[in-house]
Amino acid sequence: MIGSRIRERRVINGLKQAELARRAGISASYLNLIEHNRRRIGGKTLNKLAEILGVAPVLLSEGAEATLIAALREAAARSETEGRAGAEAERTEEFAGRFPGWARLLTDLARQRAELESTVKALTDRLAHDPQLAASLHEVISTVTAIRSTASILADTRPLEPEWQSRFHRNINEDSQRLAEGAEALVRYLEQAPDARSEIMSPQDELHAFLEEHGFHFPMLEGAGGAARIPAVVARSDRLETEAARSLARTVLEQYVGDARLLPAEVMAEALAAHGPDPAAIAAATGTPMPAVFRRLAMRPEPEAGPVGLVVCDGSGTLMLRKPALGFTMPRSAAACALWPLYQLLTQPGAPVRLRLRQGEARVLALTVSEEVAPARFDRPALARPHMLLLPDPGPEAAGPVREVGVNCQVCPIGDCEARREPSILGRGF
Amino acid sequence: MGKKVILIEDERNIIEAISFILSRDGWEVKTHSNGHDAVEVVRDRRPDLVILDVMLPGKSGFDILQEIRGDAELGATPVLMLTARGQQKDREMAERAGASRYMTKPFSNAEVLEAVRDLVGP
Numbered sequence: 099m100i101g102s103r104i105r106e107r108r109v110i111n112g113l114k115q116a117e118l119a120r121r122a123g124i125s126a127s128y129l130n131l132i133e134h135n136r137r138r139i140g141g142k143t144l145n146k147l148a149e150i151l152g153v154a155p156v157l158l159s160e161g162a163e164a165t166l167i168a169a170l171r172e173a174a175a176r177s178e179t180e181g182r183a184g185a186e187a188e189r190t191e192e193f194a195g196r197f198p199g200w201a202r203l204l205t206d207l208a209r210q211r212a213e214l215e216s217t218v219k220a221l222t223d224r225l226a227h228d229p230q231l232a233a234s235l236h237e238v239i240s241t242v243t244a245i246r247s248t249a250s251i252l253a254d255t256r257p258l259e260p261e262w263q264s265r266f267h268r269n270i271n272e273d274s275q276r277l278a279e280g281a282e283a284l285v286r287y288l289e290q291a292p293d294a295r296s297e298i299m300s301p302q303d304e305l306h307a308f309l310e311e312h313g314f315h316f317p318m319l320e321g322a323g324g325a326a327r328i329p330a331v332v333a334r335s336d337r338l339e340t341e342a343a344r345s346l347a348r349t350v351l352e353q354y355v356g357d358a359r360l361l362p363a364e365v366m367a368e369a370l371a372a373h374g375p376d377p378a379a380i381a382a383a384t385g386t387p388m389p390a391v392f393r394r395l396a397m398r399p400e401p402e403a404g405p406v407g408l409v410v411c412d413g414s415g416t417l418m419l420r421k422p423a424l425g426f427t428m429p430r431s432a433a434a435c436a437l438w439p440l441y442q443l444l445t446q447p448g449a450p451v452r453l454r455l456r457q458g459e460a461r462v463l464a465l466t467v468s469e470e471v472a473p474a475r476f477d478r479p480a481l482a483r484p485h486m487l488l489l490p491d492p493g494p495e496a497a498g499p500v501r502e503v504g505v506n507c508q509v510c511p512i513g514d515c516e517a518r519r520e521p522s523i524l525g526r527g528f
Numbered sequence: 529m530g531k532k533v534i535l536i537e538d539e540r541n542i543i544e545a546i547s548f549i550l551s552r553d554g555w556e557v558k559t560h561s562n563g564h565d566a567v568e569v570v571r572d573r574r575p576d577l578v579i580l581d582v583m584l585p586g587k588s589g590f591d592i593l594q595e596i597r598g599d600a601e602l603g604a605t606p607v608l609m610l611t612a613r614g615q616q617k618d619r620e621m622a623e624r625a626g627a628s629r630y631m632t633k634p635f636s637n638a639e640v641l642e643a644v645r646d647l648v649g650p
Contacts, residue, residue, distance in 0.1 A: 235612070236583060239612040239633050240539045240542065240612055240633060241539075242633070242634045243542055243612075243633040243634035243635065244539055244541035244542045244545060245541075246635075246636065247542060247546060247549070247634075247635075247636075247637055247640075248541060248544075250636060250637045250638075251545055251548055251549060251637065262548070266544075266545070269541045269544060269545075272541065
């Protein structure tokens, strides 16, 4: 029934009946009747509701059956364009009706296949994105070229003077040795590569697995001589499998040690006791730059500082450090929601923001500040890293209005969002 | 009198092998193995043909090619590009930069001879 589907969808989106009614321009009581299937609905109102709920109108009017049929048609059309005709497209509805289980299995397989295809494509592209792999392969191919060319001279040139002959023999011998070493290095690299396992982990993913394992807190790096203990901490972790990830970890830990020097654990504990997790007060009381206070707050143990989240991005908006907290979710690899106040600092690095955020059920207070990591020069602008700290929401009296944000578009239920850059997959899975 | 060819490549044994087959084919071969001053060498030498590797120490083959094409006196010299990457993108880049011909490693000696003979008519 249309009404039940609207209701279900509204609840998924976390919208109140009154709110949905207001945004659709109808009365709450009328929406209530619709939702209980006591009023027929069509045309403009249906389209408006679907738009706000972020789903195709047909999904509301015809339900999942329609989605199943559409997915079956798509699978049939796709295999036809690949030259494998034979699905009885005109009997799709009959098929879906008589064998819904088989039909779902088929559409699931078609979807999985499409996903695998895009993974394969991404891996094929790897040569272009993996400089180490490209360099090893280049070495092997160069050596093969030298061997092939030299061998064919030895085989085809008649007569070949003894001096030349022995020279080319020596070259071939040399190159075959290099080839053996190069091939071995390549095999070793490919075996080690994280892509060989079922889950494709980027160095960033490894770094975050490592940080989460430690709860973003490293007591052994606090105090004098912390920097000297970084290599041991990195070497001990089995989360850091690639050199790229270990190098990222070293950079993060060096910054950790630097921050701990500015704000030692005792000073931090005192400041927290006096001011609570208030970065502005702690920065003023200790004379510490704000970004370091942010990181210190987020990387202290939770019993001391309470739940604190942190996101740091670079000038391209790529998330470099993410510590989720308070139910506020952060995307693992894809870019985040364009409405995060973090990104406002990309255009206005000198204008920190203090704002309450609502993300699904989560409510947080976000504070942002930008850190300049390299000053401006005439051949390039200053390089900055915006930081966004997440603290428990103090409520409207203390912090004003709330902004509704998402995680990223793919998993975002917010319906009519002007910042949306791609459709939500939630609309399809209904 | 043989025609002049400059081979700009950093792999020592490839230099040796290609120099050998081109010399036997009647070419006057000069070799050079870094990117920095490759264009100066071409300018001094005025070859009939340049064989240019894409990956060179100091400067990319694409940059060298662009400089050759941008030079009023050297601009028309035929250039045969060598690369270890057969990707479409590299081929397009070479064509855009003005390569006369593009060859992917590992190539055979016969292919090299055929290409240079084609590029510099009798």
